[in-house]
Amino acid sequence: MKTLTPFLLALFLLTACSSDDNDDCQGVDCLPEATQTGAGTFGCLVNGEPFVDNSGNFNCFYQLVDGEYFFGITGEINRNDYVQIDIGSINSEIQLDEEVELKEREDGNFYAWLSFDCICPQGKTTTSQPGRLTITKFDTSESIVSGKFEFTVTDPTTGQIYEITEGRFDSFFTQ
Numbered sequence: 001m002k003t004l005t006p007f008l009l010a011l012f013l014l015t016a017c018s019s020d021d022n023d024d025c026q027g028v029d030c031l032p033e034a035t036q037t038g039a040g041t042f043g044c045l046v047n048g049e050p051f052v053d054n055s056g057n058f059n060c061f062y063q064l065v066d067g068e069y070f071f072g073i074t075g076e077i078n079r080n081d082y083v084q085i086d087i088g089s090i091n092s093e094i095q096l097d098e099e100v101e102l103k104e105r106e107d108g109n110f111y112a113w114l115s116f117d118c119i120c121p122q123g124k125t126t127t128s129q130p131g132r133l134t135i136t137k138f139d140t141s142e143s144i145v146s147g148k149f150e151f152t153v154t155d156p157t158t159g160q161i162y163e164i165t166e167g168r169f170d171s172f173f174t175q
Contacts (some may be wrong), residue, residue, distance in 0.1 A: 025050070034168045036137035038144040042075035044085065044167035046114070051077055051085065051164075060171040062094060062145060069093045071110070073145075073169055082123075084115040085164065087133060087149060094145070096138045102131035102151050112151045114162055123153030123162055131164070146170040 030050035032041035040056025053075035060073040072088035087102070089110040102125040105111040112131050114123035125131045131151020138145055149167035154160070 028166050031166060031168065032170075034136070034146075034148065035170045036144070036146040037170060038142065038172040039170045040172070042073065042085075042169040042171070044075075044149070045163075045165045046082065047163055048165075051075065051079075051082075053077055056171075058171070060145065060169075060173040061175070062140075062173045063175055071145075073171060073173075075169070082114055082116050082162070084113075085167075086113040086115070087111070087169075094135050094138050096135055099132055099134045102133055102149070103127045112149065112153070112164070114153050114164065116155055116157070122157075123155055125151050125153060129153075137170075140175070143172050143175060144170075145173050 027045060027048060027050070031043040031052060032039070032054060035041065041054050042058055043050065043052040045051065058074050058076060062069065062071045068091040070090060071092070071094055072086065074084060074086045076084045090105065091107050092110055100110045102112040103109045104124065104126055110133055112125045116122050129152060131149060133147060133149045135145060135147045147169055150165045152161060152163045155162065
């Protein structure tokens with residue numbers, strides 16, 4: 001029995017480790033589900049690699065300030081080449097199930113950024129290369145906003161192109 005105990009313990013430990021822990025997932029399989037419950041998720045593919053912030057601690061707001069609506073959501077991860085994705089609007093109301101273009105960060109526009117080596121906007125959407133955003137749930141009574149997005153930006157320092165695809169978020173927001 002003494003020799004059987006270490007064997008059984010080793011067998012238990014090996015079978016207790018699951019392949020479902022997302023260490024081996026690739027691409028879209030690593031992204032959070034596209035929910036509409038305020039789950040606190042933000043994910044997309046950046047050049048095919050998963051960018052996922054499931055912390056629920058990211059900043060998300062939709063606020064009326066001096067008669068103008070402002071929206072913002074930020075997902076953040078620790079990577080060597082990029083750290084943050086921001087999507088927002090200036091003086092633009094959210095419309096449910098309407099695709100809007102992500103352009104420059106200007107009055108009346110929705111926009112998106114990919115920040116590289118600092119938490120500051122560097123790769124930005126433009127009118128000549130806009131992205132897309134669709135809000136799939138917008139509930140002001142429950143303060144839930146969900147959406148999907150995609151855009152392409154260029155690192156102004158290196159010239160590298162970053163394609164952000166399969167984007168999705170589901171969050172509570174402050175008003």
